[in-house]
Amino acid sequence: MSHSGVDHPRLAAEFVKNDSRAHWHDQALWFVRAKRDKAAQSLPEWETLRERASQIKRNVSANLADYLEEFEANATKMGATVHWARDAAEHNQIVLGLLERHNAKRVVKSKSMLTEECHLNPFLERHGLNVVDTDLGEWIVQLRNEPPSHIVLPAIHIKKEEVGELFHRKIGTDSGASDPTYLARAARKRLREEFLAADAGITGVNFAIAETGGIVVCTNEGNADLGTSLPKLHIACMGIEKLIPRADDLSVFLRLLARSATGQPITTYSSHFHGPREGCEMHIVLVDNGRSNILGSDEFRRSLNCIRCGACMNTCPVFRRSGGHSYKTAVPGPIGSILAPSRDAQQYASLPFACSLCGSCSDVCPVKIDLHHQLLTWRREITVRGHLPxxxxxxxxxxxxxxxxxxxxxxxxxxxxxxxxxxxxxxxxxxxxxxxxxxxxxxxxxxxxxxxxxxxxxx
Amino acid sequence: MASKQQILEAIRRQSVAPVEHPGVEGPWITYDDAPAQFAAALESVGGLCHFVADLPAVNAALAEIPEFSAAQRIYSSVPEIGGANVDMASIDNPHALDDVDFAVFSGEVAVAENAAVWVTDEHVRHKVVYFLSQHLALVVRRSQLVDNMRQAFEKIEFRAGRFGVFISGPSKTADIEQSLVVGAHGARSLHVFVVE
Structure with missing residues (x-):
């Protein structure tokens, strides 16, 4: 491994130095994994659903170009504008252009791993925009000036006392207060001001429907909805693999997503957007950023099935004991250790080795990605390409x-x-x-x- | 449009073996007592279910809810219900609705497996009230209750400019040490009235 590459063993060693904290992190994620098991077992058809979801996603991969064109045509009919970005830089430029054209200064964002992947926030801030992440966990890590450590639970590595101290410094909550309800209420009050003052809302996309041209965004907090029903500009950013063929397919995916992510039967809000509100604008940015390369690989194509539920992270013995930050990628954990080397095998050569090949990730994946097989394949690939230390x-x-x-x-x-x-x-x-x-x-x-x-x- | 062509060409250059779409037909879960399952699911996500005989009974049940009794500003999309004092039609700017304490909407479909209720912005000028109101009540007909999400999607249509959302329980977050806090950004409580 080159010295510039991510050294997962070293970063993990730092994380486990604090033994009690490492155990606390492990237990917190295992708790979520246990909730996922209970939710999955509540449906006799769970395995059938996983099989269907996997096959629908593979059908999408086999017809992706057609579905993208169908989606663009239908989204346009619905009144939205579709943009295409080959890479992160082009994506960021498109978003900035839209914000500048609307003279937007204040932007509220709901969670989007794609914009993390593209490093949109620092880019917009460099251009003088005020960007506020409104998912509570994401806001906490933004205030701490660090990236999320988990795609569904961005602040899972932070203790409530630290949040209390942070909020005391940043928004003036009582010194020493660490009650989660008190802190969440303070954040609610403060972020409502941000929603009401925002000029534009940026969201991610959980599913984009080719047949109708609509997009679906799932949250528990309601932040994506507040961020898109007040300002006149809504920008939705998505990787091209988020397509699904038909609206009915949601009856498979919405049943799997939250149960796999947090053990809830469905997220509090599953919002379906079909075009902008009256007098408003809606823009959808489709981003490739390496995905069309992955599509060409028989070994790794199924990693594009991913619906970003985070179940593989919660169950991974290495992730639970080394923390999301030790991966140095927007998407960490088992799926991240497959996606990151696809972009830069040398930089992320250590990640496929952060794995005991126990296979638990593959067992919980709602879209049946053969995660541990792909991790093993990456090890061989990294050896062949000469990136082993x-x-x-x-x-x-x-x-x-x-x-x-x-x-x-x-x-x-x-x-x-x-x-x-x-x-x-x-x-x-x-x-x-x-x-x-x-x-x-x-x-x-x-x-x-x-x-x-x-x-x-x-x- | 150069990027669009390049992306589509890059995708079409890859040879991917065809895979059939498997369809979405079940057998999916059904319940002997769907209303009881709905009520239990709603409770598990932090909401409360009320079974009532008719619309006037909703008003009576609302009066028993402390958050409703204490509410100053009330919006209702159901004319017979709630004794609303917010007239959305006369408000042009959605920002002016940030003081709504309690909102009542009619739901189109209720799903027993996950307590989700489908609502839309049809006849609702500013959908923001779904999310801005401090407390929320949804009214659905017993005949609109289905067992699972497949049945729900059979009843749903999508049209241009229409927004729709499944709401399951009040807004919530567990982002601070996995402690569940009800009332994140959206409604702090949710009542669902199932009308016979």
Missing amino acids: WTKRVSMKMARIVLVRPAIYRMAGFLLRKVVLRMPRALLYNPWNAWGKSRDLPPPPKQTFRQIYQQRHGK
Whole structure:
């Protein structure tokens, strides 16, 4: 791995230094995972729904260009304007252009992982706009000047005392107050002022319907709706993979999304926009930013099925214990470790290795992405492209030399049992012994496998 | 439009094996007692369900709700209900509706599996009241109650400029340490009246 790349093991090590906090983070996410299980088990047809959703999304991938054109035509008929952006820079430029044309200064945003991916906020701020993230979790991380650590629970890594302290400094809540209800009420009051003063609202898109030209946005807080029913300009930003063929398909996806994300039967608000309000404008920005490349890969195409529920993060033993920030991507966790290397394999070479291949992510994914298989495939791909760090390259070569030669293998086993494991601690737990950094090596077995086998078969 | 052509060409260059759309027909879940399931689901998401005989009974039930009794500014999209004192038709700027305390709307479809109620901005000049009002009541006919989302979508149509939203419970957030707080940005309480 180059020194400029994301070093997940190092960032994860920093996170777990604070042992009690790491455990707290782990438990908080496991709690959400448990709620997801309960919601999934409440429907006898859960597996059928997953299968349907997966097949609908694969149907979208197979006909994406046609569905996009159909969507554009129908959205235009509904009175919206559709824009196309090849990459993040073009997307940001389109959004800025629209805001400038409307002379907008104050912008309220609801959650959109696409705009995180495109780094829209800093771009707009550099151009003098006032941008407020209105999802409570996103507002908290914005006030802290950091990115979200989770796509559904952006502030899952922050304790309520820290939120209390932050709000005390930023919006003048009582010093030392950390009651979540009190803090959320204070945020409600403050953000209502922002909604009422906004010149434009930016939202993400959960689903875009080719057949009707409509878009669907799901929130629990109601922030996307407030942000789009007061100002006269609504800009909706979406990756091109968010298409679904028909409105009826929502009867599959809306049943899966919230149950997988937080264990709710559906989000509080599932808002269906078909064109702008009277006298207002609605713009939809379709963004490629590498997605058409992923589409061409038989191994990784199914990662475009993702509906961004976050279930794979909540269940991932590595994510729960290393925190979202250790991935350094807008979308972290198992799905992020597939999507990020697709954009830049060298930069994100360490992410597919942040995985125990336990397969839990694939089991919970509502659109049946074969996540752990893709992660394994990425490891091979990264090795072939020469992005492995030299330590791993050398140790793999050594392993090969030993494993293909039975005599050397036996000798190495003998040395390990009789010599290496009896060496003094200081020598054994040296800086190159990565395995022994946070655990002890097991005691040597009394007999080898070979000896046991020969005994049993009387030879 | 150069970007559009480039994106579409990039997509069409990729060879992707055809996959049939599987359709959305069930069998999906149904309930022996859909009203009871709806009420239980609504309670689980922080709302309250009332079963009433007719529209006048809604008024009587509303009078029992403390948030309604205390409300100064009331909007209702159902003429017979709520004793409204906010006339939306005379208000041009939606920002002027930020002081609505209680709003009553009629719902088109109610879904037993998840307590969602489908409402639209048809006959509602400023949809913002759905979200700006401090408290919310939705009125649906018993005949509009369905078991699952598939049945719900069979009853829904989309037209230009029309906004529609499934509302399931009051607005909420758990963004501070996963503690559930009811009343995030939208309504702080939600009552659903199912009228026979």
